[in-house]
Each structure stands twice: as structure tokens, then as C-alpha cells.
Amino acid sequence: MQPNKSVMVTNGGSKSKAKPTLFQRIKHRLITRGEWQLYLLILPVVVYFIIFHYAPMYGIQIAFRNYSITKPILDAKWVGLTYFERFIKSPMFSQLFKNTLVLSFYDLFVGFPFPVIFAVVLNQTQSKRLVKFTQTVTFAPYFISMVVLVGMLHLFLSPTSGMVNKLLETIGLEPVYFMAEAKWFRHVYVFSHVWQRTGYQAIIYFAALTSVDPGLYEAATIDGATRLEKIWYIDLPSITPTLVTMLLLAVGRVLNVDTQRTLLMQAPTNLVTSEIFGTYVYKVGLINAQFSYSTAIDLFKTVINLTLLIIVNQISKKLTEESLW
């Protein structure tokens, strides 16, 4: 800030005589203070975002037009809300909504406690070597690609050769085709997610826990607090802000279920539960080439997501004073 001030002083000196014009002010900032260099540094990213994020936003209008890829967007006939109406009236509407919401909330409520509990247990363990080792091990699945993860699921859950079904067989149960049956899709999705992400997500909570003032624990010990009381009164409050932020972000993405993961886990026989917004948009848009219709579905999803995020953020602001912005 110091060098700034000196500039401001000289600036202020001239101000008393004649107010610098807008052009002069811009020139002063850009040239004299060398801000053009900062603009130049950020320029590539800004141009990139204009082309690959804002131009697609402009392209959203095809949801309201009868667009075909051979003609320019503006030549396509304006059809208003036709595609939205068609979607809301189609039987897919309720199915997609239900599947996406159920999968998302199931994933959220089962997936959320695991990393929190895991981080608390890590923090309570005295053996630092075991803690370090466990962290290294549990973070590792995060680096496995979705294709490989789903491949592993197919191998382990195979009804003929998979180890899970072999285990079921030994205790006298019928083999289950986990990857094909519609009723199993959500469970496999959620628990494979827990396996892959718990270690990764725990890192954030663990970091919050390790920054707790050790004096608090000492004071609690002197007061005769049990370990569980320490967890309840020291650990949990100290990760609450992180928890709220993560929860907010998760709820704001509630209709953005991982399309890549779901698509890879789909089988023709489990579509009743596994068809979600993302996969349906992909199939309608890129496989059936119904560009306008699928963009309308996508936009519908985005708007609902955004509305949810704003509502949840508003509630959180009132209740906990935590806000995303």
C-alpha cells in the first residue's frame, strides 16, 4: 500500500488545481503505474473465458429457437418456450427429476458424515505414523480415473467371477447382478463414491481440526472433559464453518450429479434409476442431435440449481452467518 500512497499524494496535489479527466486517470493508472502489465497477464484467461464460457451462454438462445447445426443461430426460427413445455409434459421429466434428486441427496447424506467422522478419528489418534499412513492410503483412490473405477466395480461385482458374489455364495445367497439391476444402481454409486472420496474430503476437515488451539484441549482435560465431550464441544464447532461451506456448495450442485460417473455406470437395464439430467442431455443432444431440445433441458436444470443455491445461501446467512459470497 505504501507506494500507492505516494502516488495518491502527487495525484491529490494536482486534484486541488484541476480534476483530471477520465482519460488522464486511465492513462495514469495504465501507463504511469504500469497497470497495463497486470491487464496483459490476465488477458489470455479473460479471452479464453469469453470464447469458451460466455459465447456458450450466448448460445443458450437455441433453447428458444428451432436450431439446426447447418445454419447460423440467428437464422433459426424463434419458438419461445415450446421446448420447455415439451420437456415438462414428457414422461422423462418426472423420471429425471426424481432420479437426479434421489441420487444427489442419497449421495449427500451418506457421503457427508464419512469424511467428518474420519477426520475426527484421525485427529484423536495419538500415533502420528499411523495417521500419516492412513491419510496416504485413503487419499489414493482419488487418483483412480472414473473409467478404471467403474471397470473395477464390474470386476468385483460380477455375478459370475466377482469376489463380492463369491462371498455371497459362500454364505448361501443367490448371486446379485449389481451393475445391471436398477435397484442396485444408487447403492453402488453412493458407496463407491464413499470409497473413492472419503480420504480426499477428510483432508479439508482434518486441516481445520489441526489448527485448533491445543490449549483448548488442555483446559478441557483440566475441567475433566471426556474424549467424547472434547469431540463434541471442541472438534465439531471448529469444523462447522468448513462443514457449512461444503454443504452449501453441495446443495447448490444438487442437480449436477456427476454425469461422467453415471454414464459409465449405466447399463440398458438400470436406466429406470440411472437416467439423470446430465446423461439425458448428452443422449438427446449429442447422440440424437436434438440441439435445441437438449439445451432447453440443460438450461432448465441450471436455473433450478442456481435458484436452490441462492435460497440455501440466504437461509445459511440467516442461521449461521456463513455465506458463499
Place this chain on the structure above:
Amino acid sequence: MSKMSVTGRKIRSSREDMVFEILTKILLIIACLIVLYPLYFIIIASISNPDYVISGKLSLFPVDVTFSGYRKIFKFKNLMNGYKNSFFYAIVGGAVSAALTLFAAYPLSKNDFSGRKPFTIFLLITMFFQGGMIPLYIVVNKLGLRNTPYVLLIVNGIQVWNLLVTRSYFKTNHIESLSEAAEIDGCSHFGYFFKILLPISKPIIITMVLFYAVWQWNDFFRAMIYLDKPDYQPLQIVLKELLATAQISSAIYDLMENQEALTEMLRAAEQMKYGVIVMATLPMMIVYLIMQEYFVQGITMGSVKG
């Protein structure tokens, strides 16, 4: 308070501590086993006789060790090509994306930069509102980027989250006195950024390169949308085909007449599946084990608002 009750409490708390310590240790060991066993199984299955794997007789140690699965993998041209492409995407993508992210994050971290607020809002908006799959596809198509080796480097090449992480790193590690000294010496923004700030920001540089590289290596969906020809396809696409082809073939197995030849094919395919999983995951695991602290640091930095 009498001495008695204090010591009594001490004994109680130390016994409680011991029980607690044992409990937490057991929990952590169980967590490790749940993660490690499937990974270990993949490795031993890739070098065991596939008959044992298919019949479920493999459990703790490799049986009838053979490397024929790997030998077949190395002869599989598409896979090797995918490997080569993925290395290209991970290395070039990691370097270019990280460089642009660092460049843009620096101005955003400077409180007195006149464009800080508008640009931050400009970037943040895209986190919550996107054009969506099809409008982006149309843009990429119009620019003639489909089926080129650049498309995967470009689409989603800069992630706002990474920009925010880098920005907050610069903010907290920005050394006021150095910046001042630099400005007094007539050092330009470029000079300060490239000669002073970057050399002391090695952790964030490494973290960003790693984040982008791992993501490029593991991502599948973009390649499926934008690349139809095998020339530029990354490893994940080839893997998907390999892992899925065998699934289909096991479904039609019963319908086939020449079952013996097919059984042989399935045997080989089964073993190859474990082998390709190992080969596709190994590079990232090695990078992870060497660079673990940078990944952890990048993730914890992301959780700090600012």
C-alpha cells in the same frame, strides 16, 4: 477438592484414553484395509493365472504367476497410442493451464488492481451459470477444434476453482516489503511477478501443474464428446472400450457356438483387464506418492476463503 478425587479422575481419564486410542487405531486400520485390499487384488490378479481369478480362488497371494497379460497389453497398439496421447495431454495441458492460471491469479490477488473486482465477478459467474453441454459443443465445432490434438487442452482448460486457490496463495504469501522494495527500485509488475514472486511460489506452481495434469490424465467425458478418431484419443477412451468390450462378450458368451475359442479369448481378456487397470493407474499413483504434500496443500488452500 481432595487429592483423592483428582488422582481418581486421572486414572479414569488415562484408562479412557487407552480404550479410545485402541478404538481409533482399529478404525484407521479397517479404513486402510478397505482401501488397500481392492487395489492389492487388482495387482495380484494381473499376474495370476486367469482361471484362478475367474473362479474366485484368488484371495491373498498371486497364484501361478504369469506375465502373459502384460505381454499382450504391450502389443496392443491402440492402448500404447492412448498412453502416448495421455502423456502429451497431461504434460502439455498441465504446463499451459497452470501457467495461464498463475498469470491471471496474480493481478486478481493485488488489492490495488483496478480490474480486480470486475474480473473476479466475470470469472465467478461461470462457476454458477454455464452455457451447457450443447452450446459449448457448437462453439468448439464452429472453431474447428473437434478431432484435433488441441481440443482436450482447451475445453475446460482453465478452472475457476484453481484460479481462486492460486489467488489466495498469492494473497497470503505476497510479501509486502518485497513488493515495496521492488517498486521503489523501479521494478515493474512483470519484474516483480516473474523475478520475485514466482521463484518463491514453487509450491503453488507444482500444485497447479499436478492438479491439471492428473485431471487431464483421468478425464474421459470430454474426449468422448470431442474426439471420434483413435489418432488423438487419450488412454481413458481406449480403456473404456477394452473394459466394456469384454463385458459385452461375457453376456453373449452363452449364445456362441464355438465356446472353446471364446473361453480362451475371455480368459485372456479377463487378465488383460487387470493389467490395463494397473498400467493406467500406476503413473498417477507414483506422482501422488512423490508429490503428496503438494496435493494436500492445494486442497486445504482451496478451503480457505479469500
